[in-house]
Amino acid sequence: NDVEQLNALCSVCRTCDRLVEWREDVAEHKRASFAGEPYWGRPVPSYGDPMARLVIVGLAPAANGGNRTGRMFTGDRAGDWIYAALYRAGFAANETVSTAGDGQTLRGVRMIAPVRCAPPANKPAPDEKAACSGWFEREIALLPHLESMLALGGIAWHTTLAAAARMGWDVPRPRPKFGHGAVARLRTPEGRTVRLVGCYHVSQRNTFTGLLTREMLDDVMALAAAPASG
């Protein structure tokens, strides 16, 4: 389908020189640590249900997570948290993930990264975010049943608002502030409402320190999954 075609095109993108060099360098030097497993080292496609009502917006793949396995949030601790929460909410077939060949499937949910190549220090540069936003916007426009988006962290929140504005969506002014459990209502040109829900990122910095607990993640996932009310 169109979404899969888009992701196939994206998987060979080489627009950002710095990120192409980094993702391939990491693959070259870390491959030996994961002997026997294929190492992706390319743009990480979106993952999940093309008919999704809910989209999880991350930031960018982790160097040895998605960049290694080729599947979003797969192969690192942040991913363990998000897949477990999706399982508890009834969206994922399995509670745990190991590699891209673990039989996991998502129903009603799709994961999309606004930046699809792993950046050094997990920090994409402004021009890299701008370059990749085209992929993000094209994919969002291809999801006919989209009702809500769960933004993991402030960067995902602001990136999504900026992308929505560029796509001609009605975005509240002043721009809504990010917070855990914050909700912004966006309106597409066709008149559909899409809710943007904020969630602290599932990074170890937040989960180890208790800034984000399992209960907080479940609560905000339920908020994002609630049926649209207009």
Ligand code: SF4
């Ligand atoms: Fe292409 Fe996005 Fe990767 Fe840049 S970050 S090379 S635009 S896929």
